[in-house]
Amino acid sequence: MTEMTNFTQPNVSPAYFIDFLEFLDNHDEIKRVRAEFNKRMNLAIGDKVLDLGCGIGGATFPIAEEIGPSGFVAGVDISSAMIEVANRRARNRPALEFRVADACAIPYPDGFFDAARTERLFLYLPNRLAVIREMKRVVSTEGRVCLIDTDIDSTAIYSAKHALTRKMTSIVAASMPNPNSARELPALARQAGLRNIKIETFSISTPHEFFLRAIAASLLKATDDGIVPRSEVEEFLAEQASLNASGDFFQAWLFVLVSGTV
Numbered sequence: 001m002t003e004m005t006n007f008t009q010p011n012v013s014p015a016y017f018i019d020f021l022e023f024l025d026n027h028d029e030i031k032r033v034r035a036e037f038n039k040r041m042n043l044a045i046g047d048k049v050l051d052l053g054c055g056i057g058g059a060t061f062p063i064a065e066e067i068g069p070s071g072f073v074a075g076v077d078i079s080s081a082m083i084e085v086a087n088r089r090a091r092n093r094p095a096l097e098f099r100v101a102d103a104c105a106i107p108y109p110d111g112f113f114d115a116a117r118t119e120r121l122f123l124y125l126p127n128r129l130a131v132i133r134e135m136k137r138v139v140s141t142e143g144r145v146c147l148i149d150t151d152i153d154s155t156a157i158y159s160a161k162h163a164l165t166r167k168m169t170s171i172v173a174a175s176m177p178n179p180n181s182a183r184e185l186p187a188l189a190r191q192a193g194l195r196n197i198k199i200e201t202f203s204i205s206t207p208h209e210f211f212l213r214a215i216a217a218s219l220l221k222a223t224d225d226g227i228v229p230r231s232e233v234e235e236f237l238a239e240q241a242s243l244n245a246s247g248d249f250f251q252a253w254l255f256v257l258v259s260g261t262v
Contacts, residue, residue, distance in 0.1 A: 018056055018085055020213055025058030029204035033255060034059050034119070036202065038066060040259045041115040041144050046070040050113045050138060052103055052131075053077055053121030057086035064096050074108065076101050103131045108138045115139065117146040122181040122188075132192035139262045145194055146259045151182035157215070158250040161239060168236050171228055172218045182256035194260030202255040208244040211251050 024030055037059075043049065045068040051060040054075030064073045075098040077083050086098040101107045103118075103125060116135045122128045135145050152173040159165040173179035186199050216237055223230040243249040 017079075018081065021055045021058060021082075023210070023213065025056070027206065027210070029206065030058075033202050033204055034062065037117065037119070037146060037148055037257055038063060040146050040198070040200070040257060041117060043067055043115065047114040048072040048112060049074070050106070050108070050116035050135070051075045052106065052116060052118040052135060054086060054098065055079075055082050057089055057098065059117075059119055060086070060096070060098070061089070064093070067095075069095055071095055072097070074099065074113075076103070076106060078102055104134055106134050106138050110137055111140040111143075113139050113143060115144045115146070117148065119148040120150055122147065122149050122185070123152070123176050123178050126177065128178070128181070128184075128188050129192050132188060132194070136192065136194070136262050141262055143262050144259055145189075145262065146257065147185050147189060148255060148257050149182040149185055151254045151256065152176050152179035154182070154254040155215075156250075156252040156254075157211075157240070158243065158248065159236075159239060161236065164232065164236055167228070168215070168219060168233070171222050172215055175218045175222065182254060185256050185258040189258045189260050194258075194262070197258060197260040200257045200259075202257065203252050204255065205250060205252045208240065208249045208251075211240060211249070215251075 041049065043063065043066045047067045048071060049063050049067060051063060051073060054060045054077050057075050060073055060075040067073060072095045075086055077100065080100045083098045083100045090096050090098060099107055103121065104127065116139050125131055132147065139145055155169050157165055157169060186197065189197050219233045222228045223233050240249060
């Protein structure tokens with residue numbers, strides 16, 4: 001499970017990440033918030049849309065359904081393994097394209113798209129301002145750009161061990177390049193020159209299985225790296241397993257959506 005903290009290099013353990021994204025894409029709460037995100041792009045039949053950091057296309061395919069066969073949606077991701085899976089799932093569907101590329105060098109001409117979106121990508125990027133400006137470049141004037149991220153430092157986990165839980169969530173946050181990315185999106189959007197900016201917040205709850213795949217994975221890697229004693233991690237994980245068995249497990253995530261026009 002320790003691969004989770006290396007999401008900036010998904011080709012290192014592609015099977016792990018593909019399995020994780022499939023699990024995520026099938027989660028009802030993720031589907032719900034993605035549907036809300038799509039509404040903010042004001043999609044219409046025939047639109048051209050960019051999904052940057054598309055992974056295996058979990059959010060890309062629903063967009064293709066909304067814009068219809070006369071539209072065009074492009075999924076771009078740095079991972080060739082992810083794009084290979086996305087293309088296989090697409091089965092040569094018309095008006096749907098997946099390409100390997102860096103987020104700072106989107107392989108489409110100026111003003112090509114009517115809208116662009118990215119979800120949970122800025123957690124990992126070294127130069128987020130450059131990426132927003134690149135998204136602006138490929139979106140037409142008055143077109144919409146939607147930026148979505150989760151705030152790792154704001155993750156809420158029910159526990160009777162308050163100090164230990166704060167320590168564990170802080171360790172998980174520290175394992176990410178930009179753990180506060182969600183709360184930083186509004187300022188980044190303004191600095192990048194987006195106009196008519198709107199800010200919205202959403203929250204979702206996730207099951208214990210998600211906790212094991214994400215939070216527990218990061219903590220186990222932290223023990224391997226000597227950051228935290230294994231005994232503390234085992235104490236925390238044991239409590240969460242017990243809470244899950246009694247029906248009292250609860251974890252919630254904060255999402256921030258920032259949308260604006262070019």
